[in-house]
Amino acid sequence: MRNTITAMATSLAATTTTTTTTHHEFHIAPMQCYTNQPLRKLTSFLSPTSIKWTEMEKVDDLLPDLEHSLKKRLGGEENETNLILQLGSSNANKLQRCVRVALDHYPKLREINLNCGCPAIATGGAPTYGASLMKDVSLTSQLVESIASTTEINVSVKCRIGVFDTAEDIAPMGEKQYEYLHKYVTAIHDAGANHVILHARPAILSLNPVKNRIVPTLDYGVVHRIASDFKGKVKITINGGINSLIDLKTMQNDDTTNISSHMSGRWCLRRPLDLMEIERSLVDKAMPDVQSAIHHYIEYAVKNQNQFTIGELCLPLYLIVAQLQEDYEQERESNLLSWEEIETLHNIIEDGLLTKLSNGKMKKSNSIKFKKLASSFKPLVGTKVVNKWKRNRAEL
């Protein structure tokens, strides 16, 4: 069985080496509790070209000591490149202050993004931040303008294709809903943003974030239509439900749309190593070397133990182990790595964990046991975090 799979993996790998440059962009979606500096670091080693996002930072939580809070939340690396800072706020003055301080300390930020898509906001109807801002075109404009007038760098908005109060109100995207979205994107553009990321589902304000990623159905057609209507004016990034290399490549190769930029969230958590293949689809280069990527990450984790908790530093490695465990136990050809490489990675991560990150508390196993390796991570990462990740994985 193993030999057959190795042969399949080799032949699939040979097929994918013919991939050419697409000039598309790929964004790793902002995700609370995940896209902190350690995960961004790992993803940078696996795919330097992909665009990384911070978690959403609520401006009210960063105040009053903006400088200190930003440093704590974003990590101390001021020159991190290819990074978009996402902010959540409904107050133009506070937002502007935050943007000023952020740019003083992180001058290499690629873009500032306003979150208009997060649904977890029960406020009795008053727009606060996130998806409820989609109900208020004028407030959204003011907020975008307050950022755009503060900086020369690009400003963007991440939102949904529509917004409803309850699941009962939800209606298929008819002309009226499309016109509203068109008006919303026009207002964003007029206020100074040149990039809109559309999660291709409407938001339902009364549902929690998990249900909001499952209950409303995806409608890519609306995103394509907006991309075509705003061609040359606003760059449109499509998000939602891009869950595999096949999904991504199908979208990248569809030259009937004006989409040139794709964003994915949960797929990158479930299969972070797929980022190496994404990298190859973005640039005309050989796939990054996975072993050195992991070695570099372990080196980074060891060096930054004073800045981050052991749980934060180990979570990215745990995501990789979980992907390898899935492939190894299901004997599934990963299309990326041979079994020998998978086994080598097991040993590199086990050694890194045992000797460098867990202060020698873990015992080395004398065989390849991903299940055991995954459970060694639990006390380091924390059972609560592991369970949350399992729930997020089950959403797909």
Ligand SMILES: Cc1cc2nc3c(=O)[nH]c(=O)nc-3n(C[C@H](O)[C@H](O)[C@H](O)COP(=O)(O)O)c2cc1C
């Ligand atoms: C755990 C988790 C946390 C998220 N946090 C944020 C966030 O901070 N800001 C945001 O704009 N979207 C957030 N999202 C939504 C994602 O950015 C993305 O829009 C959504 O997951 C749909 O993309 P996907 O189907 O590729 O996962 C989060 C999603 C998940 C799963």
